Amino acid sequence: MEDRYDINELLKEKGTFTGIDKSKRKKNKVRSLKYVIDALDIKDGMTISFHHHFRNGDLLADMVLELLDKKGTKNITIFPSSLTTAHDHFGQYIQSGLISRICTSGIRDRLGEDISSGMLDTPVIIRSHGGRARAIESGEEKIDVAFIAVAHSDVNGNANGFEGVSPCGSLGYSMVDMKHADKVVVVSDLITEEITIPFSVPSYNVDYVVKVEKIGIKEKIMSGATRLTTNPKELLIAKRTADIIEALEIIKENFTFQTGTGGSSLAVTRFMRDKMIEKKIVADFALGGITGHIVRLHEEGLVRKLLDVQCFDLDAVFSLKNNIRHFEIDASFYANPENPGCVVNKLDVVVLSALEIDRNFDVNVMTGSDGILRGASGGHCDTAAGSKICIVTSPLVRGRIATVKDKVLNIVTPGSTVDILVTDHGTAVNPLRKDIMALLKEKKIPIVSIDTLVEMAEKIVKKPNPIVYGDKVVGVIEYRDGSIIDLVKQVI
Amino acid sequence: MKLNKRAIAGTMTSSDVMIEVIPWGKTSEINIKSDVEKQYGDQILDLINSILRENDVDNVCINVVDKGALDFTISARLKTALFRAAK
Amino acid sequence: MFYEYTKEYILKNDEIKRHKSALFLKTIDIEFDTNVDVTINIVKNNQIAATISAEKNLIKCIGVAPDFRSEGLMNILFSDLISYQYSKGFYNLALFTKAEYETIIASLGFYTICKTKNIVFMENHKNKFRDYLQNLTQSDCKGKVASIVMNLNPITNGHLYLIEKASSENDVLFVFIVSEDRSVVPFDIRYQLAEASTRHLKNVILVKGGEYIISSTTFPSYFKKDYNSWIRNYCELDLTIFSKHIAKKLNISKRYVGTEPYCKVTNYYNKVMSEILPKYNIEYIEVSRLLSEDDAISASRVRKLADEGDFKAIKSLVPEATYKYLISINGGSYET
Amino acid sequence: MEKLRRTMLYVPGNNPAMIKDIYIYQPDSIMFDLEDSISLAEKDSARFLVSEALTNVDYLGIETVVRVNGLDTEFGLADLECIVKAQPDVIRLPKTETSEDISEMEAIIARIELENNIPVGKTKMFAAIESAKGVLNAYSIATSSKRLVGIALGAEDYVTNLRTNRSPEGIELLFARGQILNAARAANISAIDTIYSDIENEEGFRREVEHIKQLGFDGKSIINPRQIDIVHEIYAPKPKEIEYALQVIAAIQQAEKENSGVISLNGKMIDKPIVERAERVLQLAGINDMEQSDGR
The missing domain is CATH 3.40.50.620 (HUPs)
Structure with missing residues (x-):
């Protein structure tokens, strides 16, 4: 038996109450950006993270990098959830030596060209949204400082993305960062003394709060309402896709789905709506990037829950704010492959797009037909792997570029997870899915082989000159589990 | 085919091509700006040269702004521009 | 047809219509230059979606409504304006633009002649300036x-x-x-x-x-x-x-x-x-x-x-x- | 068997983005327009573009129709010179008023065919009737040439000519529709109804298609691919009709096997009209693989 509990020992250890001076309580966490950057002492080899919920209207990443650059900081890793045209000029920070490594989901336009030309010595690490969450949670990537732009925060960092002057809606991608980063800085142009309720960022995760004059360029963050396409080709693809979803008997009570925001994916939702009303069916949840059109289904009672990792328009933002079952989820819950409960695993069907798809159904959403980085991995391979049925929609050719081809330039999503390809020139089913093939044949849905589509495309556009690659590897594409699925070569 | 004046045909909308034909006293010159230059620049040049040969056109400057036009469109636009230039 | 927009050509003397273009440009923070010979608008649902003007060889007052960006309206406008000006004998066109639009305008057949920190001067013929320098x-x-x-x-x-x-x-x-x-x-x-x-x-x-x-x-x-x-x-x-x-x-x-x-x-x-x-x-x-x-x-x-x-x-x-x-x-x- | 012409899809002749793969919408006929959708300054470029498309693009066996400018314009003859060589299935003549309009164009087409080693008579013709005079001459137009595979109503110009306008019910078109339809049937050629231009009004479009189907038209000229499925759906026979048609055909085959002169089904005699109707039902249902004659 142990000795009796020594109360004196406890008193000595904890100290006794001596009174409190209320006025000396720490006031709040608000500091200037410059103060924070100096105080955090961001130096060589450190990793800082951002999110891309403000998309093309993001101002924060540049504000931070500009200050660091002025200080002469070198050799840091930037770890944004994605990069947009707002970050087009980041080549200058690579040239100045500030940025020596980039991990991201997307990279495009001028920065994509810069990277593809070999500007950065270390290859960019491309991860899916689920893969990024996995890398952070597993400790594979350590974030020293997470800078989180929010639309509204209180003085202690309780924050959300759906109030304020430049709302972005869900903060899903940054929720993983805030839990695992060493230091978390919340930045906004609306900071109130009053507590932010509801909040997506809890203040206990936040070290500093920074007020800036403007956190985002409103018109570049998102549009008011995503417009439904009137493009006949996109409508054709969408209708065929909806017909297939119906034929595959997916539209049953409590089914679940995710549709992208591309012209045809969005229209798929519209055609599905008609079928749901006709069959009197209610879906359990819609997942993913949420748009006003999905919100409408929710508000009409056709979809019970919206699981929202990212809002795509202001209608979605308003809904996130007002509809209780429109729920903000983080990237790990969304798609981390090491999290067996991640929701992509509960998807009955996902409709995705592609820059390129080949005979093996391998999909490229990262590099253009010229081999240059101009896309985003996003949740593509995550949802393809998780869903029961993954449908890729795409026109057979875009302009003079074949979308369906012999071999994709880069693989992001392996063909073994892609089940159906719907194009304007015909629908192909992955031979691995004999069940789907049989069901569609039974329902008299016309099917062609992927080889036929490849040949049709080549007949239309003719064989292009091969891309001239250099020896340097400029990008490493990670599959969601962390293995390397492809390398992106320098383009000369 | 004898060209009398400069002429232009086509548009710069997707899948189209705008082609300008300028008769001049110098060796022919073909300038191509194309969204798919890397992949199809050579083929576009070959196509244009073959149409010029077919129509016996020389000493001409051809300016091409291509927005991913297929061969049949490039051919139609060049023929239209030549037709207009020959008027 | 499948077109969902109409085009209007406005000449110098049509003050009322030009005023509409000016108002539109104002909404996207661009000043309308009254010294123009022709204005072309793309109209969708009775509203201007995009506009362009020219005075002789100079292209001016280019604007696209935010909702209609990335729909290729610039390509339509430039094509139409180039064809129109061509018919009037203005073969060589030039424009000033901000650096952020250089790439997109270059893709419309324009070449950068010279740029400063704030503006880029572009022309639609590759060799004109080179020939000018040679002939000086x-x-x-x-x-x-x-x-x-x-x-x-x-x-x-x-x-x-x-x-x-x-x-x-x-x-x-x-x-x-x-x-x-x-x-x-x-x-x-x-x-x-x-x-x-x-x-x-x-x-x-x-x-x-x-x-x-x-x-x-x-x-x-x-x-x-x-x-x-x-x-x-x-x-x-x-x-x-x-x-x-x-x-x-x-x-x-x-x-x-x-x-x-x-x-x-x-x-x-x-x-x-x-x-x-x-x-x-x-x-x-x-x-x-x-x-x-x-x-x-x-x-x-x-x-x-x-x-x-x-x-x-x-x-x-x-x-x-x-x-x-x-x-x-x-x-x-x-x-x- | 007569060719199906439920949908004849307009495509502006100067738009390469549409022309290059318009076949994906699977209309029964594609109609390249050189006439009203093309501005005067672009008549030449549309002509070259359609000609190159016909020569180079694989339209997957879908009937190709080119609407040329009338011979009374400065473009008509040039259109024919350029287009006939490119061998579309059909040349559509706008604003036809008399049988002479057809003969005049036929003579030119025949000459061009001859000059270019195309079998004379290969190029079929289609006539659009867009005026009161044309409507009154419908039968003589319909019977004016062996090349003529159909006539169509062009209502926009016609109602202006009548001094009225189009109404949702279409009472102003009753006479013209009846006249054209009867002329076409008497001449044993296709009858195609006019366009419906309000793309957004799906309800109104449906009503009009049901109306012209009931009148007896073979199909409709359409201006947007979105309208195709609706027309095909309305023209699609009901399952009962298909079942009956299949029984009729089975009965014929049975009778043939038995070398019986009289064909009966469920105790009722099957005569020629019943057989014809059955065949058409199966064709519309897309079940029939029977030979299709080209053109008619």
């Missing part, structure tokens, strides 16, 4: 090479004084005569009078300024005498073209200007010149104007006197060739 002069320029850019409208003793001074201080002097024909005296005459009046100066080479030296293309404000927010940009652009390309090609290391007592725009232009030229190792030399009866001799003063028929007063202010010309057009008689 045949002569080989060695030693100290200087330049003056002048309107010579018409040439006066004031101009001549500046030319003679620069001529005497250098091995070669290029006198660029602004060729834009918006001056009172037509360019051909201005050139002839200058030639006659400088014949005695063997190291002076007269050059037609052409489109790239203070022309309505490279410097639209100069001719309208407006003093808007773009003037600094235009000045910088014009002077960068001069310094970076023209002076470099001709080995010019100095540029002379006369002091400018009257014109606000010219004055400002000179001020910007004094900042930019040294960056390219070109010396900026300002020379005080020659006075006559305590008043600077200027072309405008001469023109005013000619209008009043005071040829006696003119005689002492201008070279002989100019004097004869003014008399011939004003119907006066020679004074001996």
